[in-house]
Amino acid sequence: MPDQPAPEIEVLRAAYAAFNARDIAAALALMTPDVAWPRAFKGGFVRGPGEVRAYWTEQWSEINPHVEPVSFHPQEAGRILVDVHQVVRDLAGAVLADEHVGHRFTLEHGLIQAMEVGPLPKR
Secondary structure (H helix, E strand, O other): OOOOOHHHHHHHHHHHHHHHOOOHHHHHOOEEEEEEEEOOOOOOEEEHHHHHHHHHHHHHHHEEEEEEEEEEEEOHHHEEEEEEEEEEEEOOOOEEEEEEEEEEEEEEOOEEEEEEEEOOOOO
């Protein structure tokens, strides 16, 4: 798909890889200072790198999520919807969820400004 914004998609791929590797610093380096991030398992949003770091640290002390981007769907206004295969395990390794979810990213100046969990595109 030659019309896809390759640099933004590479930023998102790097962010998913950093998240799965639990490399918070590398993931935060791909976000704007005012990033808005959903508290997917708790509700609401956190804002800014410090709050994202605290949320992920708390989340990883309770569950072990792995998120793999499957496909990227550019949308209007610099947004990209990502079809994500998400597997969430408890700390003992039992699968709590194995599903596809939609992550809608807003990017600004090549960095992630916001992420929302949303519906996937119709197949």
